Amino acid sequence: MTDNGDRTMGRRTMISGAAATALVAAGYQAAPAYAGEQHGHGHKTVRLSVLGTTDLHGNVFNWDYFKNAEYDDSAHNDIGLAKISTLVKAARAEIAEDRRRPAPLLLDAGDTIQGTPLAYYYAKIEPITGGHIHPMAAAMNAIGYDAAALGNHEFNYGLDILRKFQRQLRFPLLGANAQDWTTGLPVFPPYVLKRVHVPGAGRPITVGILGLTNPGIAIWDKATVENKIKFGGIVELAKYWVPRVRRAGADVVIVSAHSGIDLSSSYGDALPVPENAAGPMAEQVPGIDAVLVGHAHQEVAERFVTNQQTGEQVVLVEPLKWGMRLAQIDLDLRQQRGRWKVVARHSQVLNANTVEADPKVVRLLQKDHDTVVGYVNSKIGTCTTAMSAATAPWEDTAALDFVNFVQADAVAKAIAGTPEATLPVLAIAAPFNRAAAIPAGDVSVRDVAGLYIFDNTLLAVKMTGAQVQEYLEFSAQYFKQVSGTGPFTPDQVTNAPTPTAPTGTPDYNYDILGGLTKPLVYKIDLAKPVGSRITGLSYDGAPVAADQQFVVAVNNYRQSGGGNFPHVSKAPVLYNQQVEIRQLMIDYVTATGSVDPAAFATTDWSLVSNGAPIVVTA
Known part of the structure; x- marks a missing residue:
């Protein structure tokens, strides 16, 4: 071109x-030639302007x-x-x-x-x-x-x-x-x-x-x-x-x-x-x-x-x-x-x-x-236990489990009746907003929306176990390498600089994976170098096989190549109706009337150092 x-x-x-x-x-x-100027042979130029939005x-x-x-x-x-x-x-x-x-x-x-x-x-x-x-x-x-x-x-x-x-x-x-x-x-x-x-x-x-x-x-x-x-x-x-x-x-x-x-x-x-x-x-x-x-x-x-x-x-x-x-x-x-x-x-x-x-x-x-x-600030449901994203970058939280649950649930319903309906469904979420929290008691549209501050839409792709492992390894470069189990402050372990993020990997480029009906469990060993940190990756209690097939719920930013995560942008797309994830979360609370973390929150991933749990204190 x-x-x-x-x-x-x-x-x-x-x-x-x-x-x-x-x-x-x-x-x-102004454009270089003003309307009405002469342009040879006495021809008069007229300027037409067209305004536009999109x-x-x-x-x-x-x-x-x-x-x-x-x-x-x-x-x-x-x-x-x-x-x-x-x-x-x-x-x-x-x-x-x-x-x-x-x-x-x-x-x-x-x-x-x-x-x-x-x-x-x-x-x-x-x-x-x-x-x-x-x-x-x-x-x-x-x-x-x-x-x-x-x-x-x-x-x-x-x-x-x-x-x-x-x-x-x-x-x-x-x-x-x-x-x-x-x-x-x-x-x-x-x-x-x-x-x-x-x-x-x-x-x-x-x-x-x-x-x-x-x-x-x-x-x-x-x-x-x-x-x-x-x-x-x-x-x-x-x-x-x-x-x-x-x-x-x-x-x-x-x-x-x-x-x-x-x-x-x-x-x-x-x-x-x-x-x-x-x-x-x-x-x-x-x-x-x-x-x-x-x-x-x-x-x-x-x-x-x-x-x-x-x-x-x-x-x-x-x-x-x-x-x-x-x-x-x-x-x-x-x-x-x-x-x-x-x-x-x-x-x-x-x-x-x-x-x-x-x-x-x-x-x-x-x-x-x-x-x-008035609608956005109105009550749409209740929450049995307060959920906060304050610690989501370094520990498994109910807040991000909620995001992943809604995404995976929407995908599972969308692919029902397709050949992929029998595959296990996973979901990917990132800790976008450490300030986000859903209170115990009354919940408004605005409370729910705070957990998902971007206008991302939901897709589903098909990935293998080997690709999931490599995806998690890539995500784990978000953490700094440490020795010992701490206690560490968050800045000592998170937001590691990389060649593409020399001032530190942003929170939105750290992805957490979870399973819908069965747990996806893994540990991130920060004593290990980048590329070999994910240990004990299992689904439903069994080690994830390299050729095992998964349906993975993911946002459009990530699927289109945002963050340059491996495999996801080239994986077969199974679902893409351009529905906003934030709206799916709001719709879920509106439809069910309540949020109960006990229904979806589990501790499936954690930080370790040579296998021993790491302590991070804010």
Whole structure:
């Protein structure tokens, strides 16, 4: 793929007023050639701007529902459509100051209705099928989107919720490669034409917006779409539809694609088409001017790809996730032979943490937000004995046993009736949050969520006993080598530096394995060097055989290669419906009404030194 790299914009231009202040603070830079300049032979250049978001994942407010506090991260990003609305208004106002420029378009690249308690509440607790307008639909309608592409997570709550959401939108939800199982015809609009008035020009600019979603839906939401909807490849369907969009009259073609730029697939060769293919699409399909990219949760301000057939450059931009950024694509056009033609392309991303939330969006959805805050902090069950993750990195705890139990139980139920249903089920968890605890007595949604602070989804893979042993050996490099049995402080044994983690292995890269119906038992001997620390590995009281087969529940981060653990990324995938592990835990407590550690907590692993127990005191 020809790739001129990710770039930031060129020189700044002088703009005025409150809109200018907001945009400059957000990182706005003008493209090198200003709209309206002459470009030889008296032809006037017109600049059309296209704004874009992606992977909003149910975020309207700058709020962390699980922490019950304003959202913050290490980069101090802000999130949500309320802040995006402020940036959009500022961009529209700045563009309107130049009376020669057409009004901008606003697009989204998918994954809109899943990812926060706000989204979950109106899918599962008070479903929008009952008449309530989805908060994301209400916000996006108020902001004034022109089109959006389907994301894979749009299918997580079933087709009834998705179709209701689609009907609530005042703009089209596009998915050219979401095709009827039998006929192959698109079951969502494949594209839309938007005619944009150009001040002082007789002919409007016709913009064709093509929407493409992720083929992985066929795997991730198989239960929802099988025998109903199939999903063609990103490149293949773009080759079919882009010429048709051009023939329909489009001067400009923009693809909103829920597919990452760089070629890759988390599902290996389970499908004949790749998961992430926006870059190859731009390279191989002539007639595309710009791509709004989604799915990969990356920040790409500007990347150019040269089309192999035409030699034309295509600009790609990906505005991170959750409303942290607003993309702005600037297309310079001139009329040639009575048609508008793009003669230059640029893009950038604007930072939402530089502006305040739009009061209009806040007022519109404050009641929904307050309802969900109340739900997250409400009692969903009880716990018989307090569970804490404070010591989870160095001793077997009920808290992590609970995570593994829920994961393994969900997998066992999902594979029932398959050939692998008779295999023993294991699960993998890491001590993400030492501060997490579930109290004795009343338990809230937020209490449960604290044990699992990441948005990981659940998969199941098949591994051998030998692979499990090697996996555990790799995980055990988290510990420092010691002699004697202590007592040691935690920092004397945990977070060992490695070549790939020179400042210390993070807690989230230490994995603990447990069995569902029978115990998986092992010891970690810290007197031994890395690679030979796992001793006494047994399942149900018998030594684990090298060729023994296991079903292993694992999160998507680990299965996709996160942490570079051995075997797991190449192991056969048995289950992947992209269900969040955190939500599975919440659902379990809600359904059972109680958490009893006696039902799942056992001491199956421990630290030793030459076989003698090690003592660690915090």
